[in-house]
Amino acid sequence: xxxxxxxxxxxxxxxxxxxxxxxxxxxxxxxxxxxxxxxxxxxxxxxxxxxxxxxxxxxxxxxxxxxxxxxxxxxxxxxxxxxxxxxxxxxxxxxxxxxxxxxxxxxxxxxxxxxxxxxxxxxxxxxxxxxxxxxxxxxxxxxxxxxxxxxxxxxxxxxxxxxxxxxxxxxxxxxxxxxxxxxxxxxxxxxxxxxxxxxxxxxxxxxxxxxxxxxxxxxxxxxxxxxxxxxxxxxxxxxxxxxxxxxxxxxxxxxxxxxxxxxxxxxxxxxxxxxxxxxxxxxxxxxxxxxxxxxxxxxxxxxxxxxxxxxxxxxxxxxxxxxxxxxxxxxxxxxxxxxxxxxxxxxxxxxxxxxxxxxxxxxxxxxxxxxxxxxxxxx
Amino acid sequence: xxxxxxxxxxxxxxxxxxxxxxxxxxxxxxxxxxxxxxxxxxxxxxxxxxxxxxxxxxxxxxxxxxxxxxxxxxxxxxxxxxxxxxxxxxxxxxxxxxxxxxxxxxxxxxxxxxxxxxxxxxxxxxxxxxxxxxxxxxxxxxxxxxxxxxxxxxxxxxxxxxxxxxxxxxxxxxxxxxxxxxxxxxxxxxxxxxxxxxxxxxxxxxxxxxxxxxxxxxxxxxxxxxxxxxxxxxxxxxxxxxxxxxxxxxxxxxxxxxxxxxxxxxxxxxxxxxxxxxxxxxxxxxxxxxxxxxxxxxxxxxxxxxxxxxxxxxxxxxxxxxxxxxxxxxxxxxxxxxxxxxxxxxxxxxxxxxxxxxxxxxxxxxxxxxxxxxxxxxxxxxxxxxxxxxxxxxxxxxxxxxxxxxxxxxxxxxxxxxxxxxxxxxxxxxxxxxxxxxxxxxxxxxxxxxxxxxxxxxxxxxxxxxxxxxxxxx
Numbered sequence: 001x002x003x004x005x006x007x008x009x010x011x012x013x014x015x016x017x018x019x020x021x022x023x024x025x026x027x028x029x030x031x032x033x034x035x036x037x038x039x040x041x042x043x044x045x046x047x048x049x050x051x052x053x054x055x056x057x058x059x060x061x062x063x064x065x066x067x068x069x070x071x072x073x074x075x076x077x078x079x080x081x082x083x084x085x086x087x088x089x090x091x092x093x094x095x096x097x098x099x100x101x102x103x104x105x106x107x108x109x110x111x112x113x114x115x116x117x118x119x120x121x122x123x124x125x126x127x128x129x130x131x132x133x134x135x136x137x138x139x140x141x142x143x144x145x146x147x148x149x150x151x152x153x154x155x156x157x158x159x160x161x162x163x164x165x166x167x168x169x170x171x172x173x174x175x176x177x178x179x180x181x182x183x184x185x186x187x188x189x190x191x192x193x194x195x196x197x198x199x200x201x202x203x204x205x206x207x208x209x210x211x212x213x214x215x216x217x218x219x220x221x222x223x224x225x226x227x228x229x230x231x232x233x234x235x236x237x238x239x240x241x242x243x244x245x246x247x248x249x250x251x252x253x254x255x256x257x258x259x260x261x262x263x264x265x266x267x268x269x270x271x272x273x274x275x276x277x278x279x280x281x282x283x284x285x286x287x288x289x290x291x292x293x294x295x296x297x298x299x300x301x302x303x304x305x306x307x308x309x310x311x312x313x314x315x316x317x318x319x320x321x322x323x324x325x326x327x328x329x330x331x332x333x334x335x336x337x338x339x340x341x342x343x344x345x346x347x348x349x350x351x352x353x354x355x356x357x358x359x360x361x362x363x364x365x366x367x368x369x370x371x372x373x374x375x376x377x378x379x
Numbered sequence: 380x381x382x383x384x385x386x387x388x389x390x391x392x393x394x395x396x397x398x399x400x401x402x403x404x405x406x407x408x409x410x411x412x413x414x415x416x417x418x419x420x421x422x423x424x425x426x427x428x429x430x431x432x433x434x435x436x437x438x439x440x441x442x443x444x445x446x447x448x449x450x451x452x453x454x455x456x457x458x459x460x461x462x463x464x465x466x467x468x469x470x471x472x473x474x475x476x477x478x479x480x481x482x483x484x485x486x487x488x489x490x491x492x493x494x495x496x497x498x499x500x501x502x503x504x505x506x507x508x509x510x511x512x513x514x515x516x517x518x519x520x521x522x523x524x525x526x527x528x529x530x531x532x533x534x535x536x537x538x539x540x541x542x543x544x545x546x547x548x549x550x551x552x553x554x555x556x557x558x559x560x561x562x563x564x565x566x567x568x569x570x571x572x573x574x575x576x577x578x579x580x581x582x583x584x585x586x587x588x589x590x591x592x593x594x595x596x597x598x599x600x601x602x603x604x605x606x607x608x609x610x611x612x613x614x615x616x617x618x619x620x621x622x623x624x625x626x627x628x629x630x631x632x633x634x635x636x637x638x639x640x641x642x643x644x645x646x647x648x649x650x651x652x653x654x655x656x657x658x659x660x661x662x663x664x665x666x667x668x669x670x671x672x673x674x675x676x677x678x679x680x681x682x683x684x685x686x687x688x689x690x691x692x693x694x695x696x697x698x699x700x701x702x703x704x705x706x707x708x709x710x711x712x713x714x715x716x717x718x719x720x721x722x723x724x725x726x727x728x729x730x731x732x733x734x735x736x737x738x739x740x741x742x743x744x745x746x747x748x749x750x751x752x753x754x755x756x757x758x759x760x761x762x763x764x765x766x767x768x769x770x771x772x773x774x775x776x777x778x779x780x781x782x783x784x785x786x787x788x789x790x791x792x793x794x795x796x797x798x799x800x801x802x803x804x805x806x807x808x809x810x811x812x813x814x815x816x817x818x819x820x821x822x823x824x825x826x827x828x829x830x831x832x833x834x835x836x837x838x839x840x841x842x843x844x845x846x847x848x849x850x851x852x853x
Contacts, residue, residue, distance in 0.1 A: 024392070024395050024399075026767065026768055026771055029768075029771040029772065029774075029775050030771060032775060033771070033774050033775055033778050036775075036778035036779055036781070036782050037778060039782055040778070040781055040782050040785050043782070043785045043786060043789050044785060044808060046789065047785075047788065047789050047792050047804060047808075048801070048804075050792060050793065051792065051801055051804070152421045152424070152425075155425060156424075156425075159425065183421075183422060183425060186425075187425060209572075210572035210573070211572075212569060212570050212571070212572050213438075213568075213569035213570075214566060214569040214570045216436075217430060217431070217434055217436055217437070217569065218427075218430060220434075220436060221430050221434065244572065251436075306644070335499070336497055336499050337497070337499045340497050367497055370495050370496070370497045371497050373495035374494070374495040374496060374497055377494060377495055
């Protein structure tokens with residue numbers, strides 16, 4: 001054993017010896033140090049050069065923005081095309097606009113300014129901004145940006161096309177709604193909804209990638225500023241193989257109170273995905289009828305703890321005396337939070353509920369010595 | 380070759396090989412972090428965080444703030460936390476058996492009354508003495524828990540038991556949050572579609588010398604004192620480079636205890652915070668990850684390079700030494716508890732890369748550095764190694780240290796650029812050259828002492844007195 005160990009140590013030592021004399025020589029160390037010093041000096045120089053250039057760029061941007069703001073302000077309040085043409089041909093403003101004729105980055109700045117302004121306005125002001133956008137032939141610049149190889153430039157172009165309501169570009173944007181790049185895909189989906197409202201949701205029928213929770217929040221927010229015209233395809237979305245589409249459709253049913261889809265939502269209560277079941281429970285409680293409480297009780301046993309607790313909370317507002325036997329059975333559940341929620345529901349449903357509970361339990365023993373004062377306190 | 384020559388050969392080559400491998404790891408970290416930060420910044424330019432603040436569909440969050448003997452600032456700190464920019468939230472302040480009048484002050488300031496409140500004790504904790512809520516609807520989000528003292532981990536576990544929301548955000552009560560910190564911290568939970576995000580963390584920055592008005596940070600300054608200034612650079616390096624790179628590899632083993640978010644359900648299933656260690660923040664992340672691996676659930680621990688939370692750094696060597704000593708003991712304890720993962724392929728990148736990295740380059744680094752320096756000095760004095768070679772070796776290590784720090788400053792300037800004045804950047808660069816000579820040796824020594832204290836089974840947290848922020852009231 002000792003011989004093996006000695007031989008192993010000797011081999012290691014020979015390897016280290018070889019490395020020390022062939023790779024980690026004094027000359028190699030010296031050269032590496034010089035290289036590191038060079039990198040340090042170059043990095044420091046780059047830091048200050050970058051800060052200097054950044055400052056210069058910022059100053060130029062501020063100068064251009066200042067020139068643009070008064071011009072865009074004038075354009076925004078024009079009341080006729082003649083007035084627009086008059087301001088546009090004003091020599092003072094022509095000199096300002098000349099700066100945005102050729103340099104791509106400056107034209108992009110002009111587009112950004114117009115897009116930012118268009119976020120704040122509607123009606124005639126918006127139309128005037130679009131008039132300027134056309135007059136400066138900026139769409140071509142955006143379409144050029146859309147062909148850029150970098151995803152973030154494409155996404156920016158899509159975003160700006162949407163802000164500037166370029167509805168004739170919908171067909172160009174549509175294929176991006178199922179693009180492999182997640183962020184590009186997300187911007188395209190938002191753009192479509194921004195430009196065409198609920199009709200823009202048509203991408204949900206084709207999207208094969210998941211629509212994240214974050215994206216769903218964005219879409220809901222975007223839809224909130226438009227009138228709900230049609231959720232025609234919701235039947236299809238509720239049966240989609242893409243689970244995120246099913247979840248989003250359930251949310252739409254809940255938010256826009258689509259009572260017609262009650263039966264489809266009911267089917268989702270038995271979905272193989274627990275996430276879909278959870279959303280279906282929340283949705284059905286918002287479009288409930290007299291059978292909903294019984295329906296939820298019937299599905300109760302098949303769900304996880306999170307959904308079961310949700311159902312007990314829903315019964316606090318939607319429950320009837322028909323669910324009392326079920327709720328009383330929950331009072332024996334091993335989890336104390338179930339007991340609490342069930343007791344709350346009983347108290348809400350029945351005037352004599354508290355008396356009935358007190359007959360069944362030991363009011364001085366834990367957890368009832370806490371639960372009873374708590375539910376009485378809330379009531 | 381005699382035995383002394385062999386020992387010398389083994390020792391010097393070993394140190395050199397270890398150093399080179401460490402440098403290669405650092406290079407990998409730089410490359411990975413650049414890619415991740417670049418992606419994050421581009422993604423952020425398309426993000427409107429206010430959407431989450433105002434949306435009724437935003438996920439519910441329980442903010443847990445343990446407090447022990449914080450009477451001096453507790454009212455202002457809680458006010459600051461109540462003003463956090465997030466709608467769907469409850470704030471749970473856990474008074475961990477404070478010996479001062481923290482609780483009385485809270486009761487008076489926020490018109491609290493003791494309420495009956497069922498606590499589902501999913502994690503075993505020290506007894507709760509009472510739960511308080513405000514009579515004033517203005518403070519309806521506030522819950523104050525008064526409990527028997529059990530330490531920070533026990534207080535946080537109590538908070539987890541009391542919390543009713545989907546996500547937990549644990550915060551040190553004296554930290555200052557950026558306006559949109561909560562929004563940025565919660566967003567990763569909503570973004571991921573293929574994996575379950577179990578925890579997120581953000582960059583912690585040093586608040587010494589910054590201007591604070593009514594609990595809000597209004598102006599960022601580089602710390603005036605030398606020690607906090609050196610820690611500023613250290614934090615930039617650790618958070619902006621190190622943690623971003625590990626996040627990209629999904630190999631992050633720590634989310635700072637000062638400000639981090641967790642999936643409540645997973646935190647409970649993993650068993651909550653471990654009060655047997657002083658590194659409870661790291662231990663919880665490792666255990667949650669282990670739970671996910673063992674149950675074969677795809678998951679991710681996210682990290683955000685945005686500066687989200689500002690904290691006061693120790694300004695004296697005494698306090699700094701205690702902090703680093705505790706961090707070392709926490710690391711050893713955590714790695715010891717989860718030693719099963721060491722080079723264990725079953726735990727994927729965690730077992731193959733993250734855990735061994737922490738063992739070799741976080742835990743052993745100070746010990747190897749210390750013994751390497753002492754050993755090589757002895758060899759040089761004994762004539763086994765030439766002084767030029769010794770000095771070259773030292774210069775090699777130091778120059779890489781400078782380069783790594785300068786590179787971290789470069790990344791900071793290119794990305795978040797918190798220190799706007801060029802003089803501040805210049806001062807940071809000077810610190811990069813001074814830090815390896817004055818600060819780093821002390822940190823190494825504190826870590827060595829941490830190892831010794833671990834062997835002596837010392838379990839104390841160590842008192843952390845703070846000077847307070849450069850605070851103003853308006």
